[in-house]
Amino acid sequence: MNYNEAVAKLQRYGQEHLLKYYEELDAQEKEALLVQIESTDFNVIKAGRCPSPRGVITPLEIMTLDKIEASKQHLFEVGIKAIKAGKVGAVLLAGGMGTRLGSDEPKGMYDIGVTRQLYIFECIVNNLMDVVKQTDTWIQLFVMTSEKNNDDTIAFFKKHDFFGYNPEHVAFFVQDMAPTSDTNGKVFLEEKGRISTSPNGNGGWYLSMKKSGMLDIVKTRGIEWLNVFAVDNVLQRTADPVFVGAVIEGNFSAGCKVVRKINPEENIGVLCMEDGKPSIVEYYELTDDMRYEKNDRGEYIYNFGTILNFLFKESELANLLEKELPIHVVERKIPYIDENGNLVKPEQPNGYKYEQHINDMVHMIGSCLPFEVLREHEFAPIKNKEGIDSVETARELLRKNGVIL
Numbered sequence: 001m002n003y004n005e006a007v008a009k010l011q012r013y014g015q016e017h018l019l020k021y022y023e024e025l026d027a028q029e030k031e032a033l034l035v036q037i038e039s040t041d042f043n044v045i046k047a048g049r050c051p052s053p054r055g056v057i058t059p060l061e062i063m064t065l066d067k068i069e070a071s072k073q074h075l076f077e078v079g080i081k082a083i084k085a086g087k088v089g090a091v092l093l094a095g096g097m098g099t100r101l102g103s104d105e106p107k108g109m110y111d112i113g114v115t116r117q118l119y120i121f122e123c124i125v126n127n128l129m130d131v132v133k134q135t136d137t138w139i140q141l142f143v144m145t146s147e148k149n150n151d152d153t154i155a156f157f158k159k160h161d162f163f164g165y166n167p168e169h170v171a172f173f174v175q176d177m178a179p180t181s182d183t184n185g186k187v188f189l190e191e192k193g194r195i196s197t198s199p200n201g202n203g204g205w206y207l208s209m210k211k212s213g214m215l216d217i218v219k220t221r222g223i224e225w226l227n228v229f230a231v232d233n234v235l236q237r238t239a240d241p242v243f244v245g246a247v248i249e250g251n252f253s254a255g256c257k258v259v260r261k262i263n264p265e266e267n268i269g270v271l272c273m274e275d276g277k278p279s280i281v282e283y284y285e286l287t288d289d290m291r292y293e294k295n296d297r298g299e300y301i302y303n304f305g306t307i308l309n310f311l312f313k314e315s316e317l318a319n320l321l322e323k324e325l326p327i328h329v330v331e332r333k334i335p336y337i338d339e340n341g342n343l344v345k346p347e348q349p350n351g352y353k354y355e356q357h358i359n360d361m362v363h364m365i366g367s368c369l370p371f372e373v374l375r376e377h378e379f380a381p382i383k384n385k386e387g388i389d390s391v392e393t394a395r396e397l398l399r400k401n402g403v404i405l
Contacts, residue, residue, distance in 0.1 A: 001038035013042040021192035029193035036195050044178050044354040045185050047327045055275035059301045062370045078249050079241030083135045089223040090238045094231040095146035095175045095199050101385050106149035108231045109156050114405040123234040125163040131239045138169040139239050146199050150174050173212035176200045178354040180334050188336035201355025203325050206317050230308040234394050235380040247311050247369050254368040255311040258304040259375035264291040268305030271370045278368035280359040307379050316365050325356040
């Protein structure tokens with residue numbers, strides 16, 4: 001794209017200000033900006049919407065621990081069969097940075113060890129290796145990174161010899177980015193020669209896989225199920241044979257691991273039905289009536305929280321490509337270059353990020369099995385350096401599960 005073509009594109013979207021400092025840039029910076037303008041989808045600004053009113057919310061029957069136990073061996077055998085046949089792949093969402101942990105590195109590189117080095121990525125791989133050893137089968141692992149951490153993440157895995165995992169079964173791909181804007185829809189510059197962007201949300205993983213050619217691997221290897229999970233849960237069990245078996249046996253399009261809430265006020269989204277389809281209601285969307293509603297047995301109805309561990313039928317995901325996931329407008333504090341060319345770091349939210357959410361994929365895909373797991377064995381999120389869901393709370397849970405720190 002040349003300068004005139006860039007001007008024409010920006011005029012179509014009312015974003016001509018992005019070239020304000022063009023003449024101050026050197027040749028390399030000019031070229032980089034033109035490339036970024038060419039690749040940026042400004043349609044998300046118009047498509048973005050604030051959360052719409054929820055539909056009719058009703059409970060969704062959970063496959064609880066007692067139900068799982070009653071048929072555990074059979075479900076295990078079904079899952080093992082699928083894994084040994086190479087039908088199950090894993091997708092690690094690892095585009096985030098360790099900023100809230102006080103680190104400038106990718107979050108997965110954070111060392112949570114006490115007497116030895118133990119990285120978040122290492123915990124994730126160790127958990128997956130349990131199934132590899134159990135099935136004598138390498139499970140294809142896709143690692144989604146971001147523009148900001150891709151090179152560091154790949155170098156880190158190589159430096160540590162993939163923590164014992166077979167590198168022929170690990171593939172990295174970069175998540176799509178979306179422009180950020182002020183509250184009037186004007187896209188920010190983060191530098192004079194660079195548009196401000198952010199990852200397009202955890203719902204963008206599948207489209208990013210397609211754009212990066214990862215679906216060719218899925219097709220070539222005959223993968224039929226993709227287990228998608230987040231990097232910040234160091235007890236996450238991936239490609240769990242019983243979970244896989246339960247989703248396949250029940251003929252579901254997807255499955256979602258859930259844990260019993262500590263109390264009705266816990267800040268965790270719940271899986272439910274919305275207008276007759278599975279859906280996830282975030283904790284801040286729950287009314288007090290929903291939080292405290294009980295069934296005939298005196299149990300809280302909306303008492304199972306999601307832990308961002310989903311199993312999707314790949315053919316159903318392919319059908320989603322023919323539709324469009326909603327673009328959510330999320331208010332954030334976004335650094336930007338002001339009209340005088342100075343970098344401003346706001347202390348209050350000043351603009352919007354545009355994201356797709358995995359929750360919408362669950363709602364659009366048709367059917368989803370809520371599968372209960374023991375939180376003390378599978379839920380150790382690391383979101384903060386101290387306090388709730390922190391490095392310290394995760395360390396304690398790892399100790400309880402026999403992990404040497």
